[in-house]
Amino acid sequence: MSTDRKIILKTEGLTKHYGGVHALEDADFELYEGEHVAIVGDNGAGKSTFVRQITGVEQPTRGRILFEGKEVEFHNPVAAREVGIEAVFQNLALADDLDVPSNIFLGREEVYFNLGPFSFLNQRKMYQRSREALEKTGVKIPNLHNSIANMSGGQRQCVAISRAASFASKLILMDEPTAALGVQETTQVENIIRNLKERGIPLILVSHNLRQVFNLVDKIWVFRRGRIAGMLEAGKTDGNEVVSLITGVQSGVHENASYI
């Protein structure tokens, strides 16, 4: 790997308090171009909170976010998207009653010419591009005009991921994208992630599944009780070391099934 790669995302002392709850404390994090990293940690460790600060869903209590070397402040998710950061949130941000193309293009519909809210939708183009996006992921959805409500958890998640993946140009964050999925559906999501790697799009993957993490990413960032407990290179560590960082127990092997 080249030695002087650019830093895409960097946080300095990123902190988020919810009243008295210190959900995230002094997080110093960095991500290089083309890099795929995982964030692991116990429930309540602050992983989702971190994702929400980066994507403009919430504003940090203190600390700085640097994106491509410049300090940024995202006041809403749209601001983050405008610079090329996309996210798949833990609670799916999909509109159940809409069909697949409508969900993929929600908030940035393709139109024939701009008349504000009364612009006519270019349904054909959205349909076409949605199909291309889904084909890349290898997901089979028989009829894209069905509303999302009638689809399986895996199909819904794949729509959410395709949505993020087809717009992300600089960075994509996924918060536990496979937590609710079966084996086969998980494989599909993992294929999407490999495809992003091939395309050189950086990824931050929040996951509880260590097997998945070791298969997919270059680096593993471990969060514990709102702090970054450490960073390990996937190629130079093993499950035991990661688990002991997660739990904070240095000695002894934790063969905790929920992590492995």
Next chain:
Amino acid sequence: MANQAQAITPDKPDETHKRPRSHELNALLGLVGIALIFEILGWMLQGQSFLFNPQRLSIMILQVAVIGIIAIGVTQVIITGGIDLSSGSVAGATAMVAMSFAQVSTYPRAVYPEWTDLPVIIPLLIGLSCGLFAGLINGLLIAFTRIPPFIATLGMMVTARGVAKWYTKGQPVSFPTDTFASLGQGMTPVIIFLAVAALFHVALKYTVYGKHTYAIGSNEQAARMSGINVERHLVIVYAIAGLLAALAGIVVAARGLTAQAGMGIMYELDAIAMAVIGGVSLSGGRGSIVGTLIGAVIFGVIISGFTFLRLDAYYQEMIKGAIIVAAVVADVYRQRMRASSR
């Protein structure tokens, strides 16, 4: 990549534009069923056809048209997950105001004796502005103070009714110009209704406005996260509902050649009933103008069917109430089915 793409057999092209449209179809089947029941009862009890009577049908369509105009606006409000209880009162208030600017100079007791015989555009614009104003207030209250639509529009319902009574201290306003009156004569109300329906059918189905209306009713948080300006959109939707209530008020006044403070009472409930019967879900996100159109006709068939069977007016009201409740129950039941089949 290449072999991956090959592994996916693309949809057959003819599947491309296939859309499920079950609730419109259900409503249509319901309409056919109800019409047939009245037809059979007609032959059994009255010895004549219910359906094949052009006069009855045209009266029915006219009755439906005015409240149908309101129902088009209410449909959009309900799709966002809201409700508008103010439309009947807004129709009443705007009818009074519009009519007061449409009076003829030969009538000695005009509300504004110095402003008579005005071109029709003036009462029309004044009336529509009143409705727009009421709708804007509804929308601003709902979008920015976050009070439930039920409460905000209930407040407007009472307030607008108050305005209607205060405006002429309870006196009816009559004697409009011929051009104003022509807005309500013959089949004009039906034409206005169908034009409004066609316009908003297109807006809901083919524009960004429509997409966002459904998205907000389906998952407001997702809509917000996707960058939709939910507040602005809600204001627009309620403003349109107010505008259409005003239009309905103007048409009723023109048709009856008079406006009274009590005009439009209960129109809001009839409009909501038309929408819900037509498959518009009170929990938001689902429904269509086509559905509401069918719902409006079902509503009209039931009312004129009861009249045809000479059912006492008291019973008619009771049965109408029961139908509204039944339509809502059916909607709740559909929701449950959906939730459990997930």
